[in-house]
Amino acid sequence: MNIKLFARLMQCELCGAPIQGSPKTIQIEGAELRVCVRCAKHGTEVQQSRQRVVQKKTGIAVTQTRRRPRDVFDMMEGEIVEDYADRIRVAREEKEWSTLDLAQEVKEREVLIKKIEKGDLIPEDDLRRKLEKALDIRLIDSAEDTTSTGGPGRVTMTIGDVIAFRKGRK
Structure with a gap:
């Protein structure tokens, strides 16, 4: 099948x-889709790893792969x-700031703060x-925020503990 004809049939x-x-x-959401230019804005564009052959002076061909750029989610x-939203509003009100005051403090628009x-x-x-x-x-929410507040010496049960407990009962 001719490539130009194949490209015309793609949906x-x-x-x-x-x-x-x-x-x-x-x-x-983890799925890679081939889409038109209009729908490309609905996801994160994936850079296809392109391989190119580099010819060295010795005559040996070496392939190099380009890495995909880091995604926003990689940096979170x-x-x-x-x-x-409630934490921001309550903290702002405790400082007795208006939304405009907070917007000026963080150098953003007031509409953004309200949203x-x-x-x-x-x-x-x-x-x-x-x-x-x-x-x-x-x-x-980080690992420090989700740790048990049971106090020192308090042990929390894990799935492995449950499995070991059930094996011991049999």
């Missing part, structure tokens, strides 16, 4: 429209807490850090 795996030109490969420190406080928008990492610093709060 967007998201909207089903025929793909004009070369398809874009994006990732949505942890998950944002579910009640981030975050309503829970309509999750702050990106750089803005989250600014908010944490300005309001002296924590917005990330």
